[in-house]
Amino acid sequence: MEKITSNQNSRVKDWKRMQTKKGRVKSGQYVIEGWHIVDEAIRHRQTIKELMVVDESYLGALPVDDTTQVFIITPEIAKHISSTETPQGVFAVLDTQDYHEKIPDELQGAWLLLDNIQDPGNIGTMVRTADAAGLDGIVFGKGSADIYNPKVVRSMQGSQFHMKLFTGDILDWMAAFQNAGIKTYGTELNDQAVSYDTVKPTSQFALVMGNEGNGVDPEILEKTDQNLYIPMKGEAESLNVAVATGILLFKFVK
Amino acid sequence: MEKITSNQNSRVKDWKRMQTKKGRVKSGQYVIEGWHIVDEAIRHRQTIKELMVVDESYLGALPVDDTTQVFIITPEIAKHISSTETPQGVFAVLDTQDYHEKIPDELQGAWLLLDNIQDPGNIGTMVRTADAAGLDGIVFGKGSADIYNPKVVRSMQGSQFHMKLFTGDILDWMAAFQNAGIKTYGTELNDQAVSYDTVKPTSQFALVMGNEGNGVDPEILEKTDQNLYIPMKGEAESLNVAVATGILLFKFVK
Known part of the structure; x- marks a missing residue:
């Protein structure tokens, strides 16, 4: 677990860049935010690369693997990397799947x-x-x-x-x-x-x-x-x- | 027809205030914006108190009554009074109807x-x-x-x-x-x-x-x-x- 307090931190800059398509394509990763979506990602066993919360006490409700890097961030950083006006203070970084450009051989449904x-x-x-x-x-x-x-x-x-x-x-x-x-x-x-x-x-x-x-x-x-x-x-x-x-x-x- | 070039103009301040409920209740008026909605208001014979456009040439497509006050505003004013990031430059002021708080005697439908x-x-x-x-x-x-x-x-x-x-x-x-x-x-x-x-x-x-x-x-x-x-x-x-x-x-x- 690592505390980050500055918007100038290189990870914060990476997260910020993931708001743009260019940044996501370059890193192969994207940010999800908010309790419901992060919870859905955990329940559906998505690989969570990084988890960022504004309060350490949030972690109890967010059972991630040992392989997930956890960061405690400030509300200012949360605001900086959020795409909403009032961030919930819970974020995760996931790999973007490839864009599934191949049409399946057996189409149905x-x-x-x-x-x-x-x-x-x-x-x-x-x-x-x-x-x-x-x-x-x-x-x-x-x-x-x-x-x-x-x-x-x-x-x-x-x-x-x-x-x-x-x-x-x-x-x-x-x-x-x-x-x-x-x-x-x-x-x-x-x-x-x-x-x-x-x-x-x-x-x-x-x-x-x-x-x-x-x-x-x-x-x-x-x-x-x-x-x-x-x-x-x-x-x-x-x-x-x-x-x-x-x-x-x-x-x-x- | 009047040209307005400053955000400090008292009418501009009135329009800006209509973005808030307090301002609308006080004036009894609200602002609509964008070609489609202003056009709908004209087609449905709503009483248009004021019409504001960024370009005089727009007026040909907006057949309002002689009683409507018309203003040519700058793109900066349009941005200032708009509730969107990219205003279309066409606005109108209408009376808010009362809030219809009485339940009709004969309810149907x-x-x-x-x-x-x-x-x-x-x-x-x-x-x-x-x-x-x-x-x-x-x-x-x-x-x-x-x-x-x-x-x-x-x-x-x-x-x-x-x-x-x-x-x-x-x-x-x-x-x-x-x-x-x-x-x-x-x-x-x-x-x-x-x-x-x-x-x-x-x-x-x-x-x-x-x-x-x-x-x-x-x-x-x-x-x-x-x-x-x-x-x-x-x-x-x-x-x-x-x-x-x-x-x-x-x-x-x-």
């Missing part, structure tokens, strides 16, 4: 594909929703925020420990789903789309959700088996993309 | 009741979702963020122009719904709750959603006609409250 989803809070909420719905995997398509972005990590609330997160080209993935006989769905608002409640619950599908402002890339929509819309009964013109994902997944998943 | 929902982004998204689902009204219960909080306003995306937003004591409202023969539902995670998909779509109901961390107040849950839960098929322990609201409302509304 229910999948969510993210096309150019930009808001990290939306992405994290979508991952958590897909986790709650029991999906088998998620693909972060191009333009979508980074899996290990601190805001994505915060709103995923540990779902990355429960399910596999891939990155890749959505068109390649769609071709693979179609080869595997798994039906692909897009979401759009036009005449070719059909209402989502015509879809029967099933255990095998791939759903593409698109950019908050522009929706799913037209090139992708052309290649799906079916495009869907959610009928609006009121006056709002659109739903938040994470809310729409929840409505669709909880209707689809058998 | 489908309603969403917010019990102690704290995150303004969640609240705004829930209002927008309820609007999309075609609900008749929303009640902001105690502990919930203020209707005219800038972040609530931003994520409502103009839904306050489509539907009536009330504030009040949820227990009083529940009694009124029960008097009117409208079934009330709570959401919880325990043995007394039943799965939400047992509810048949209907045009009359009142759904209570609760605090992000603690759920609905137990005193409220005791008085509902039925409490519901959303079965989780995966490992995530909970859903974001706005996502859960979407899943429930799009299942319930006939």
